[in-house]
Amino acid sequence: MKPLRTLAALLALALPATTLPAMAEPDPANWPEVLEAAHGQTVYWHAWGGSTTTNAFIAWVGDEVSERHGVTLEHVKLADTADAVSRVLTEQQAGQSEGGAVDLIWINGPNFAAMKRQGLLFGPFAESLPSWAMVDTTGKDVQHDFTVPVEGYESPWAMAQVVFIHDSARLPEPPRSMPALLEWSRANPGRFTFPQPPDFLGTTFLKQALVELTPDATALSRPVEEADYEAATAPLWEFLDALTPTLWRQGRAYPQTGPRQLQLIADGEVDIAISFSPGEASTAIANDQLPPSVRTYVLEGGTLGNASFVAIPFNSSAKEGAMVVANFLLSPQAQLRAQDPDVLGYGTVLSMEALSEADRAAFAALDLGPATLSPADLGPALPEPHPSWSTRLTADWITRYGIAE
C-alpha cells in the first residue's frame, strides 16, 4: 500500500485542488473602464464549430468588434461544447485561476448548470451590460436556463424553439402530435429518426415527447429527484418502445447530430426532422442544403423553447473583451444579422419596444424566408424541464435503446 500512498501524495502536490484568490476582477458596471481594458485583448470564443453558418456569423462578429473596440476574436471550433467545459474544469483542478484558455463559451442547459454549480463562471455580469436594457425580459424567458436561474452569469444572444422540418413535396400533411407521429411512422417505417442522445437535439426530442405525454407537466420544472420519475416517464417509454422499431434503420443507428439529420432529409432518407431553430430550414434552403420544398411546423400542444447564451469562465484571460463581445451580440445590428435567414435565422432576444424607430423597421422588414413560421404560427414556447431531467432521460434512453441487441 505504501507506494500507492506515495503516488497519492505526489498527485496531491501536482494538482492543488484549491484555487488561489483571484486578482482584481473587472467591474461590469463601470463600462468605460471595461471598454478601455478590452482594447487590444484577444478573446478565445469556444463555440460549436459544426455549423458553417454560425462559423461565418462568428467571423463577422470578430470583424465588427475588432473595428469598433479593438478586440480580437478567435473562434475555437468545438466538436462538442462539453470539451470547453471540461477544459475549464481541468484548469480548475490544476489550480489555474487566471489566464485560462477559454474566454467565452456558447452555452446553455446542463453545461451551464454544471459550470455554475461548480463555480466555474465569472459574474454576475450580464445584467450590467449596456445593451441589457434592450433585452426582452418579460416576453422571453432569458433569466432562466432550463429552469436554472441565470442570475447574470451568462448573457443571452438568441432565442430558439423546437420546430419540425418536413419536405412538403414528399409529405404535405405532417403529423402534429406525438401519437400522430407514431401512427404515421408505423405506416411509413424507416422515414423518421432523431439525433442520438446525448446529442442535445436528441435529448430535446425526448423532452418534447415527455412534455406532451406525461400526466403532469408541472412536475418537470422541479429537480427530477423530487418527482415520481417512474410515473412521469412511463408513457414516454411506452411511446418509444412502439416508435423505435419503426425508425430509420429500425433504431439500430441514429444520426449523430442535427446537421447530419438534415442531410438525411436532403438525401431523401427521412421525411421529418427535429430542429431547435425556427429559421434553420430557411437558412439551409438558401445554402443548397435542403430542397426548396422544405417547410417547418410545430406540434398542436406547443413546443419547447429556450435561449442560447454566452458565459465567461472564472479564469478567462480577457474578461473585459469577452463582455464587449457579449454586449455586441446584443446590439440591434448583430441581432438583425443573426435573424436574417440568409445568415443564421436565429430569433432575437431584444424587445421591439425598446428599439429605435429605424431598428424596429429593419426587423419588421426582414424576410424570414420560405420555411420560417411567423411568431403567431410558432406559438408560445413551452418551458424546458429542469436540467436534471435531461441528464436522467439521456442516461435512461442510452440504457434502453442506445445499446441495441
Next chain:
Amino acid sequence: MPRLALPALTVALLILPVGLGLFFTLAPALGFSPTEASPGLSLAAFGDLLAWPGLPEATRLSLSTGFAATAGALAITALIAAGWEGTRAFALLQRLLSPLLSVPHAAAAFGLAFLLAPSGWLARLLSPWLTGWTRPPDWLILQDSAGLALTAGLIAKEVPFLLLMLIAARSQTRATSLARVATTLGYPRTTGWLLAAFPALYAQIRLPVYVVLAYSASVVDVAMILGPNTPPTLAVQITRWMSAPDLTLRPLASAAALWQLALVLASLAVWRLAEALAARIGRARAMSGHRGRVVERPLRALGLTLATATALAVLAGLAALALWSVAGFWAFPEAWPDTLSLKTWMRHGPMMAPTALTTLLIAATAALTALALATGCLEAEARHGLRIGPFGRLILYLPLLIPQIAFLPGLQILMLSLGLGEGLAPVIAAHLTFVIPYTFLALSGPYHAVEPRFFTAAASLGASPSARLWRLRLPLLLTPLLTAFAVGFAVSVGQYLPTLLLGGGRVSTLTTEAVALTSGGDRRAIGAYGLAQTLAALLPFALALALPRLIYGNRRGMRGG
C-alpha cells in the same frame, strides 16, 4: 557530444509524455481523484465499468475490428505484392495507393461513407435506372452493429500504409532474389513469393503491423463516422466519458482506458502467437513441395481485385468530397448535383489559408526534428555497436501502441499544473511523440539493411565516421529518408486529439477544423477541408517520389520505390 545524448533525448520524448500522461489519466481509476480531499485506493470505478451494459459488445467490437482490419489489410498487401510485383499494374497501383496514405483518416472515412451509404454516390449512379429506387433503401450499411463498415474503412486506409512500408523494406532485404529463386524452382509467382519472400519482408514490417493492430482496436475518429453507435466501440465511449462535463465520470473513463490498454496488449500477444502458427503452416507448406499452380490464377485475380477496389474506394470517396465541395443542391437519386458553384471555397478559402500555414509549419517542424532524432539514434546505434533490445523497441513504439485517449488527457492536466501554457510549442512536442515512432518505423529497417561491407570498405579507405555518414549512408538512404519525412509529415497533419488538448483549442489545424465540421455534417465544407488536408499531406510524398528520380536519374538501384 556524449554518445548517448540523442538516444536519451529521444527516449525521454517518447516515454515521459506517455508515462506521465498515463499516470495522471489512470490514477483516478484507482480512486486517486485530485478533487477528493482524501484520496485512497478504490476499485469502485471498475465496478461501474462492469455495470455498463455496453461493455461486452464494445469489447467485442474493439477486438474484432482490430483483428479483422489488420488481417485484411495485411492479406491484401501481401497478395498484391506477391502476384503483381514488378508488373505495370503494380506500378500503377503503387502510384495510386501512395498518396492515399496521406489522406487524413476522418476525411477518407467521410468520403467512404458518402460513397457507400444507401443514399450515397454509388446508389445514386445506379438509381433509378438499375435499382428502381426513387428513395434510398432503409439498409444498415454504415454504422452496422457488427462493425463491418468500420473494418472496411480501416482496411482501405491501412493497405497503403503497409504497402509503402513493404516497398520501403523490399530494397533492404533479399526478398526479390528469394522470390526469383522460388520461380526458378518451378513455383508460380504468388506461391513462390509468399513462401520465400514474405517471411523476410514480414520481419521488416512486423512493427508497422502491430501499430495497425493497436490503432485499429482503439481508433476514435473513424469509428465515430463509420462505426456503430448502439453501443459504440470502447475507444469512442471512453472519449465520451472523458469529455463529459460531469467530473464523476472521470474514474469510470480511466478504468475503461485501462481496460482498452489491456485489450490492445492482449491483441498484440494473440497476434504474436498467430504469427508463430502462420510460420509453422508456411514452413510445412514449403516443405511439402506443392507448387500451388491451381490457386495461382484465383489468388492473383483476388489480389488485384481487392487492391484495386481499395484504391478506387478511397479515390472515389475523395472525388465525392471534391464534388460536394462545389455542389449546389443535390437530391437523391440524381447522379450529379443540380448546379456547380465555388460558393463553398469562396466562403472557406480566406479562413483556410492561415490554418493551412499553421498545419504545414507544425508538420514540417515535427517531421524534420523526428527525422534528425531518428537518424541520430540509428547512427549512434550503428557507430557504437548498440542494439535496441526488445525492451527499447517497446519504448519506441509505446506512443503508437498505447491508445491516445488513455494518456493525452492526463498529459494536459500535468502541463497545466506545471504552468506550461498552451500553444505551438507543446503541440509540436506532442506531435513529436507520435511522429518519432512512425519515422523510426519507416527508417530503421532500411537503415540496418544497408550493406555493411560498404562501410568497411570506406573505413579502410580512410573515411571518418562522419564522412561515412554524410557521404555514404545518407545518400544511399535518400529514398527511405524522404519517405520517413513524408510519413512523419502526414502523421502530424492528421493528429486531432494532441492538437486539440495541448493547443488548448488555440492552435487550429486543417484537421481540427475538419473534425469539428464532421460533427456538423456540412458535406460541402467537409469536402473542401478534406481536400485541403489531403493536399497538405500529399506534398512531401510527391517529393519522396520525385526527388530520387531527379537526383539519381542515372542510377536505377538508387531510385527506390
